[in-house]
Amino acid sequence: MIHITRNIAIDESEIKQEFIRASGPGGQNVNKVSTAVQLRFNVTNSPSLPDDVRKRLAHLAGKRVTEDGVLIIHAQRFRTQERNRHDAFDRLVKLIRTASERPKVRRKTRPTLKSKRRRLETKRHRSEAKRMRRPASSSE
Numbered sequence: 001m002i003h004i005t006r007n008i009a010i011d012e013s014e015i016k017q018e019f020i021r022a023s024g025p026g027g028q029n030v031n032k033v034s035t036a037v038q039l040r041f042n043v044t045n046s047p048s049l050p051d052d053v054r055k056r057l058a059h060l061a062g063k064r065v066t067e068d069g070v071l072i073i074h075a076q077r078f079r080t081q082e083r084n085r086h087d088a089f090d091r092l093v094k095l096i097r098t099a100s101e102r103p104k105v106r107r108k109t110r111p112t113l114k115s116k117r118r119r120l121e122t123k124r125h126r127s128e129a130k131r132m133r134r135p136a137s138s139s140e
Contacts, residue, residue, distance in 0.1 A: 016040040022076035036076035039088040044069025057099035
């Protein structure tokens with residue numbers, strides 16, 4: 001079990017990992033050893049996630065979620081399988097933790113009377129300054 005929050009824990013059997021060859025650092029081993037990790041987690045069919053978290057996770061992950069609802073995390077930052085595996089798991093946990101936080105509800109506010117008056121006074125002052133810059137007209 002991977003504990004995400006107090007309420008959310010994911011069974012490791014829900015996560016599939018595959019080791020593939022990575023580009024980048026590795027020297028001569030880069031073409032021989034499969035050090036990169038591809039983590040797959042089925043977001044839509046996961047019994048561990050509540051519905052609201054599932055929706056937010058799919059939205060947060062964006063293009064990393066396939067049409068089938070599978071989240072794919074690709075980790076190849078390090079030269080060893082083990083470090084890449086931990087990196088991928090950490091990124092998955094961080095993403096789910098972020099999705100589990102409820103967004104703040106925005107409450108509409110109205111400007112105060114004083115702020116309205118201040119805005120109008122500033123506009124009046126600005127208008128007066130610009131009017132004074134104009135050349136004097138002959139009709140006055």
